[in-house]
Amino acid sequence: xxxxxxxxxxxxxxxxxxxxxxxxxxxxxxxxxxxxxxxxxxxxxxxxxxxxxxxxxxxxxxxxxxxxxxxxxxxxxxxxxxxxxxxxxxxxxxxxxxxxxxxxxxxxxxxxxxxxxxxxxxxxxxxxxxxxxxxxxxx
Ligand code: CMP
Numbered sequence: 001x002x003x004x005x006x007x008x009x010x011x012x013x014x015x016x017x018x019x020x021x022x023x024x025x026x027x028x029x030x031x032x033x034x035x036x037x038x039x040x041x042x043x044x045x046x047x048x049x050x051x052x053x054x055x056x057x058x059x060x061x062x063x064x065x066x067x068x069x070x071x072x073x074x075x076x077x078x079x080x081x082x083x084x085x086x087x088x089x090x091x092x093x094x095x096x097x098x099x100x101x102x103x104x105x106x107x108x109x110x111x112x113x114x115x116x117x118x119x120x121x122x123x124x125x126x127x128x129x130x131x132x133x134x135x136x137x138x139x
Contacts, residue, residue: 003122006082007129012070013113020073026103030089032077036133041071050131066112074132083125086118
C-alpha cells in the first residue's frame, strides 16, 4: 500500500534565488500538508549520509559541496500516495526533461542544481525524514 508521507528539501539554488515562497505555494496548492519544516544548512557529514546511496557516482563530491553551500528548507509532507504524487509535482531530475507545470521546470537550473529533492520510495521517505526531524518536531 502506498504511504502518505514524503520528504523534501528546497535546495540551496532555489533558496538563493528567493524561491522558497513560490515553491511552498505550489506544494500547498497540490494538496500536501506540512507535517514538519526546518530552515537549516547541512554539514558535509550530513550531506554525505543523506546522499550515501550516490557515493560511488562521479558527481557525488560536487553534489555534497552544492548541498552544503547554503541553507535549505527541509520538510515532511503528507498526502495520499505522497511519494509518487510529489515526484510528479517536482518533475524529472534533469529540468530540461521536466514537464510544464512542475517545480523543476519552473525553478531548476541544472541536473544538479535542481531546486528540490523528493523521496523516491516510502522506505526512503521514512529514512530521510528521520535524518532531519525528531518525533517532537512532527505535527
Ligand atoms: P535528488 O532528487 O536530490 O537526488 C540526487 C541528486 O543528485 C539529484 O537530485 C541531483 O541534485 C543530483 N544529480 C543526479 N544526477 C546527477 C548528474 N548526472 N550530475 C550531477 N548531479 C546529479
